Amino acid sequence: MTAVEATIVDVPTEDGTADAYLSRPADERPRPAVLLYQDAFGLRPHLKAMADRLAAAGYAVLVPNVFYRAGRAPVVELPDFIDPHARPDVFEQFLPLIQGLTPELARRDAGAYLRWLAESPLVADGPVAITGYCMGARLALHTAGAYPERVAAAAGFHGGRLATDDPDSPHLAARHITAELYFGHADQDPSLPEDQIERLEDALTAAGVRHRCEVYPGARHGYTQADTASYGAEADERHWAALLDLLARTF
Numbered sequence: 001m002t003a004v005e006a007t008i009v010d011v012p013t014e015d016g017t018a019d020a021y022l023s024r025p026a027d028e029r030p031r032p033a034v035l036l037y038q039d040a041f042g043l044r045p046h047l048k049a050m051a052d053r054l055a056a057a058g059y060a061v062l063v064p065n066v067f068y069r070a071g072r073a074p075v076v077e078l079p080d081f082i083d084p085h086a087r088p089d090v091f092e093q094f095l096p097l098i099q100g101l102t103p104e105l106a107r108r109d110a111g112a113y114l115r116w117l118a119e120s121p122l123v124a125d126g127p128v129a130i131t132g133y134c135m136g137a138r139l140a141l142h143t144a145g146a147y148p149e150r151v152a153a154a155a156g157f158h159g160g161r162l163a164t165d166d167p168d169s170p171h172l173a174a175r176h177i178t179a180e181l182y183f184g185h186a187d188q189d190p191s192l193p194e195d196q197i198e199r200l201e202d203a204l205t206a207a208g209v210r211h212r213c214e215v216y217p218g219a220r221h222g223y224t225q226a227d228t229a230s231y232g233a234e235a236d237e238r239h240w241a242a243l244l245d246l247l248a249r250t251f
Helices: 045-056 088-100 103-119 135-146 170-176 194-206 233-250
Strands: 004-013 016-025 033-037 060-064 128-133 151-157 180-188 211-220
Touching (some): 004 045, 004 060, 016 103, 033 103, 033 135, 045 060, 103 135, 128 135, 135 170, 151 233, 170 194, 180 194, 180 233, 194 211, 211 233
Parallel strands (some): 033 060, 033 128, 128 151, 151 180
Antiparallel strands (some): 004 016, 016 060
16 A cells, blocks of 8 residues: 555635645655545544545545534544434534535635645646545535536535435536536435435436446445444445546546
């Protein structure tokens, strides 16, 4: 495995400063950028480990604290192992932060993250890729739609509420997207029922977006997050294979 170096960086935004975790190969060469969007539980050691694994594959990986308006990470103190059923108070602390990050704010912040990557000497010239988890899959869609010239590929895993009836639902960004997309849905995910899966697929197909959507059998919402009760090792490894394949084909 390639040795990696990581640091906390500050990303200026229109509303302040977002702290972010940057992981990259240790050779200091400019590398293609991957913007990694967090799940609902925020920037924490497990997400940093995921970023390090991507960096070891040859990428410069930026993981922003998308809840930066509420403070630097960790915005909420988390147990080492997250079980929302045993500790419902944990998720309840994040709920107003999730609801407060509107699509408009998310797209505005995305511009700041992409600008920071474009200006960093550690990042190779050219478009970026995105991978998002849980709520991060929604952010990936919004970003790919708002900045099509900057995004070559985007992936979302166990994403929720991707194709709702809301006027600003993430799937409506499809008509603007030029990136190649991949989605790995959990088949035991009440936040993404079958009608939403079909609506997302139909929107991407109608817009002519290159994409593949797959449903992972036996997977629960959060299957990539090893520090949570929803983790599924088989689905997680399938996610890594799909993600690395997407990146290899688009960079």
